[in-house]
Amino acid sequence: MHVTQSLELFPDHKVTQVLFRDVKNAAELRQSAVEGKINGALINPTMLVHPFQVLVAANKAVHLDKIGKMKTRSLYSEVIFNLSPTNNISEAFKRFGISDGDDCVLVVLVQSTDESQLLEEITAKVDGRQVPVEEISSLSDPAKIKKLYKVSPLEEKCGTLLDAVVCRMATKDVM
Amino acid sequence: MAEESSMAAAELLRQAELLKQGAEARLYRAVFLGRPAVVKQRFPKRYRHPVLDERLTHRRTVQEVRSILRCRKAGISAPVVYFVDYTSHCIFLEEIVGSVTVRDHIASTQETHPNPERELEPLADGMGQILARMHDEDVIHGDLTTSNMLLRSGASDLVLIDFGLSYISALPEDKGVDLYVLEKAFLSTHPNTEALFDKLLKSYAAASKKSPAVIKKLDEVRLRGRKRSMVG
Numbered sequence A: 001m002h003v004t005q006s007l008e009l010f011p012d013h014k015v016t017q018v019l020f021r022d023v024k025n026a027a028e029l030r031q032s033a034v035e036g037k038i039n040g041a042l043i044n045p046t047m048l049v050h051p052f053q054v055l056v057a058a059n060k061a062v063h064l065d066k067i068g069k070m071k072t073r074s075l076y077s078e079v080i081f082n083l084s085p086t087n088n089i090s091e092a093f094k095r096f097g098i099s100d101g102d103d104c105v106l107v108v109l110v111q112s113t114d115e116s117q118l119l120e121e122i123t124a125k126v127d128g129r130q131v132p133v134e135e136i137s138s139l140s141d142p143a144k145i146k147k148l149y150k151v152s153p154l155e156e157k158c159g160t161l162l163d164a165v166v167c168r169m170a171t172k173d174v175m
Numbered sequence B: 001m002a003e004e005s006s007m008a009a010a011e012l013l014r015q016a017e018l019l020k021q022g023a024e025a026r027l028y029r030a031v032f033l034g035r036p037a038v039v040k041q042r043f044p045k046r047y048r049h050p051v052l053d054e055r056l057t058h059r060r061t062v063q064e065v066r067s068i069l070r071c072r073k074a075g076i077s078a079p080v081v082y083f084v085d086y087t088s089h090c091i092f093l094e095e096i097v098g099s100v101t102v103r104d105h106i107a108s109t110q111e112t113h114p115n116p117e118r119e120l121e122p123l124a125d126g127m128g129q130i131l132a133r134m135h136d137e138d139v140i141h142g143d144l145t146t147s148n149m150l151l152r153s154g155a156s157d158l159v160l161i162d163f164g165l166s167y168i169s170a171l172p173e174d175k176g177v178d179l180y181v182l183e184k185a186f187l188s189t190h191p192n193t194e195a196l197f198d199k200l201l202k203s204y205a206a207a208s209k210k211s212p213a214v215i216k217k218l219d220e221v222r223l224r225g226r227k228r229s230m231v232g
């Protein structure tokens, strides 16, 4: 049910996404993440259009890590930061990280190709129901997404909402 | 460390299909994050001073992605930007799958159609409209040719590409020169298309509120061009 994609630019890295619904311990999970006890990004899926959005964020995070130019302290916080259209780190966490009351969580792992036990370790911590990652699209809130990324109806004429979002994420450093 | 990342791009491109070798950049086809993509890589020009070259290359890369975003925000089709690597000067873009260049489309229509002029009129209209909208956003493309416009497969939908020489300007003169560059390229690439290009300009004029000043500048630039060629 989870989705794994290897990064063409970094062939020894792969990104795994696991989606949970009916999550009962979001507060506890968030606390563990803040304490650095979770080796993954815990994302609130309502601001996601599609799993591809996460891949774009993860690829950029690994790239910036390699060149020593991350804006945040860890690879996982960098993934969350890269999802956001602005350069405000705490706002990125507020919008894209999980909050204590959330009942849906997308767990994102960036692994080297030989660490597979990590997935089970993290999913064991989530008290919730694992569902196919493709269900992200049914959990997302297009109105809120359009507002946050400032996507006008005009832009949607020349592409999808995903296109608009990905384009902003990829270019935000020079806008 | 920067070198390591440049190498990541170089490694990927080594196995990618080279689509075009230009004077400033190479264009590759590759799969990126599981999707069909094209990668535009600018390379160093050895005759330039390294520091100056680096700065110029960086600026062109930035300008290119800015213009793409500006166009898309205004509803003008251009490829989605997936990733920009400023260390290796690579832009990873959506591949417009199954598209043909306007250049190839015009050429094949001229070969196969009994009345190509008539057949291509809607396309000329469309080109005039999309360029008018681009100029109304103050985007100057900088290298307009029929090879830098794509037709999506099975659609009359135009996509503008290659914003490598683009910049932002509200000056009618810059827009007029943009059109002049296209006119030169258009008429020399496609024989007997004067009427068709005229159609394009009429459609441009009708679609843009600011067109009178631009067309006036275009006329001036044409005159200058002619005078220059008379002097030799």
Ligand SMILES: Nc1ncnc2c1ncn2[C@@H]1O[C@H](COP(=O)(O)O)[C@@H](O)[C@H]1O
Residues within 6 Å of the ligand: A030, A033, A034, A035, A036, A040, A041, A042, A043, A072, A073, A074, A076, A077, A080, A090, A093, A096, A097, A098
């Ligand atoms: N949703 C999350 N997923 C992964 N790590 C997180 C998350 N929220 C917070 N963190 C980590 O905890 C650090 C401090 O978070 P905070 O104090 O909430 O801004 C961040 O820099 C991250 O490394």
